[in-house]
Amino acid sequence: MVMSWFCTACGHKGPPLPPLVRIPAAPVEMTAARRGHTVELRFSVPAANTDGSRPANIERVDVYAFTGPDVRDEELLKRQPTVASVPVKAPRDPNATVEPDESPEDLDPLEGAGLDQGATARVQEELTAASLVPFEVTKKKTRKQTAVDERTPRPFLGPPPVLMRTYVAVPISTHGRPGAISARVQVPLVPPPPPPSLPKVTYDETTITVAWSAPAGIQPETPETDDVLPSTPIGFSPPVIGYHVYDLKPPASEPRDSKPGTLTADTRLTGSPVKETEYADHRIEWGATRCYAVRTVETIGGVSLESDAVPTACTTLVDTFPPAVPKGLTAVPNERAISLIWEPNEEKDLAGYVVLRGTSAEKLEPITTAPIHETSFTDGVPPGAHYFYAVKAVDKAGNVSGPSKMEEATARE
Numbered sequence: 001m002v003m004s005w006f007c008t009a010c011g012h013k014g015p016p017l018p019p020l021v022r023i024p025a026a027p028v029e030m031t032a033a034r035r036g037h038t039v040e041l042r043f044s045v046p047a048a049n050t051d052g053s054r055p056a057n058i059e060r061v062d063v064y065a066f067t068g069p070d071v072r073d074e075e076l077l078k079r080q081p082t083v084a085s086v087p088v089k090a091p092r093d094p095n096a097t098v099e100p101d102e103s104p105e106d107l108d109p110l111e112g113a114g115l116d117q118g119a120t121a122r123v124q125e126e127l128t129a130a131s132l133v134p135f136e137v138t139k140k141k142t143r144k145q146t147a148v149d150e151r152t153p154r155p156f157l158g159p160p161p162v163l164m165r166t167y168v169a170v171p172i173s174t175h176g177r178p179g180a181i182s183a184r185v186q187v188p189l190v191p192p193p194p195p196p197s198l199p200k201v202t203y204d205e206t207t208i209t210v211a212w213s214a215p216a217g218i219q220p221e222t223p224e225t226d227d228v229l230p231s232t233p234i235g236f237s238p239p240v241i242g243y244h245v246y247d248l249k250p251p252a253s254e255p256r257d258s259k260p261g262t263l264t265a266d267t268r269l270t271g272s273p274v275k276e277t278e279y280a281d282h283r284i285e286w287g288a289t290r291c292y293a294v295r296t297v298e299t300i301g302g303v304s305l306e307s308d309a310v311p312t313a314c315t316t317l318v319d320t321f322p323p324a325v326p327k328g329l330t331a332v333p334n335e336r337a338i339s340l341i342w343e344p345n346e347e348k349d350l351a352g353y354v355v356l357r358g359t360s361a362e363k364l365e366p367i368t369t370a371p372i373h374e375t376s377f378t379d380g381v382p383p384g385a386h387y388f389y390a391v392k393a394v395d396k397a398g399n400v401s402g403p404s405k406m407e408e409a410t411a412r413e
Helices: 002-010 073-079
Strands: 028-035 038-044 060-067 082-087 120-126 164-172 185-188 200-203 208-211 240-249 265-268 278-281 289-300 303-306 313-316 330-334 337-341 350-360 363-366 376-380 386-395 407-410
Touching: 028 164, 028 185, 038 164, 060 073, 060 120, 073 164, 082 120, 185 303, 200 313, 208 289, 240 278, 278 289, 330 407, 337 386, 337 407, 350 376, 363 386
Parallel strands: 028 303
Antiparallel strands: 028 038, 038 120, 060 082, 060 164, 164 185, 200 208, 208 278, 240 265, 240 289, 289 303, 289 313, 330 337, 337 376, 350 363, 350 386, 386 407
């Protein structure tokens, strides 16, 4: 009887468990960059849930912002309006998922017109007067503080702290539930630094040089010496000034000249702010149009703040540079011919060589109707004929080098 009672207890069913609710993982690679009065945010859209299963049960990512002291996540999501809402392609069935080590080939395609899961989202906020108003945190009751006598000595505190604006991204599931919250990023709410001068663009065969002048009132850093120690206010780190250089893509209708223009996309060329007022770009591509913009960068407490953009400078790279003069020309007399040989040029856009000949050193004429690719040439001449020779290099743009050193020879009889 005891054994029978034990087996009956094992077969008893309890109340059904609620279905597993999957929520999206946190957006990652969250960054914030302030350019003038615009803040640009970037983050990666979640492609998995908090338990690692894929695809993410997500339909959008909401971006929140607040100004001032730290705020708890719960209070921020309850009281602060969103800065932006980024739609994301959602799964048809949130429960149809695969584990991290499984292939998602058998799953239905994601639906919607939003970003792909795992894509990089880009959001911008224009700073206004409302952005400067600190978030009102719900205060707890505290004990009354005792007044401090103004004559009591106090520590030197330095300048007031910089007002910061904080951003956070929150994924929202298809059922409207918030998922894991991203890391917080901040930008300083101080006036942006003044922009530099309009950049000047020059180039040669190997390098494009972008040069500009520092903004008025900003002096270049002086090199440190062992003679005099630099003065630094106690408890205060002065801002560090540098520059970012951007490569910008002109629209198709943009005239291909050197005047400033309106641009459609940008790529930052400087990984970190440069202190020099010059930048070297080695991406030479003849016929391509290059457009550049430079922004002043002020770094405060490890956070960078960029100036407004100056008008851009564009130029079209035109190959007007001739190849190097061919070297090592040698003339070898043969029977009824004179053979020439020289060293090859190393230009990537080399079209070939032109051979020149003359009966005197003062007047040489080309004897090849088109540039030849070889670095040798045999000139059939009458026995005993005496000639002077030189070689020029030609590139694909039609630029011609100067003549090589002259050689002379007499054909054998």
